[in-house]
Amino acid sequence: DTAVSQTPKYLVTQMGNDKSIKCEQNLGHDTMxxxxxxxxxxxxxxxxxxxxxxxxxxxxxxxxxPKSPDKAHLNLHINSLELGDSAVYFCASSRGLAISYEQYFGPGTRLTVT
Amino acid sequence: QQQVKQSPQSLIVQKGGISIINCAYENTAFDYFPWYQQFPGKGPALLIAIRPDVSEKKEGRFTISFNKSAKQFSLHIMDSQPGDSATYFCAAGSTGNQFYFGTGTSLTVIP
Structure with missing residues (x-):
């Protein structure tokens, strides 16, 4: 089972568009x-x-x-996309806020803005 | 302003050799120093971490050396293997706050 999942894995869109990336964790973590x-x-x-x-x-x-409908989900909505937004976006989760808690990263979403 | 400075940017090591990656920080409030490993197309994953109350931590072939007075820490990979080829990130942070990542080191281990 994937611990931290993101969708989509790749996202290609034009400048000015609005897009969302979804993230889900099944680790029971409190922090994302x-x-x-x-x-x-x-x-x-x-x-x-x-x-x-x-x-x-x-x-x-x-x-x-960002929008967190529940503890297991943290979505990222981006309005009016710009060329400089092109990057890989990673979602991560951890048991809590303590800095010593390991952060578990998702596989990433590669966003390309053309 | 880069909170954590990492070097070298890239490193090529022969199989069986020692890989050494160095990091330096300025903020004396930092009290947790993890290293993350990232393979191509994957997210970073925690490799090993250290608190400033110890000068060294070893886990298998991976060792962190920590010099509090110099505000420097380093990752040593002993007996480097081709499977260790990845990008390594140091990070630093303080309790109740976020991590700051270094700029990454791309390690290539040649068979």
Whole structure:
């Protein structure tokens, strides 16, 4: 069974469109995250949620809006897509907020904006 | 501003050799230092982690060396194998806050 799953795996879209990426974890974890990995493989946190509440909201354009319908899901909606949004987006989860809890990453969603 | 500096950017090692990746940080509040391994097309996965109260942690062929006074830590992979070829990320963070990742090191182990 996949611990952290994301859909879709690949997403190709045009500038100006709105798209969503879905994430689900079946580990029973309380905390979920979204990370962005750019073309140089630099990995940066975007958001974290704990028990459906927003904890971390890094300096991300407000075109990005996370939604957590329940503890097992954290979706990422992106409005008015721009070329610079092209990246691999990773969802992750952990048992809780303690930094020593291992984060389990999903397989990633490669977003290409043309 | 890059919170965690990682070097080298890429590394090529012969099978059986030792791979060494270095990281440095500035924020003395950081108290947890994990290393993540990422294979192509996959998400990162935790490899090994250390707290600043110890200077070394070993798990199998992987060892973290930690120098608190220098604010540096490194990953040593002993007896490197082709299956170790991946991108390695160091990270640092403090309790109650987020991780900051290094820029990654692409390791290639030549058979």
């Amino acid at each position: 995250y979204w990370y962005k990995q750019d073309s140089k493989k630099f990995l940066k946190i975007m958001f974290s949620y704990n028990n459906k509440e927003l904890i971390i909201n890094e300096t991300v354009p407000n075109r990005f809006s």
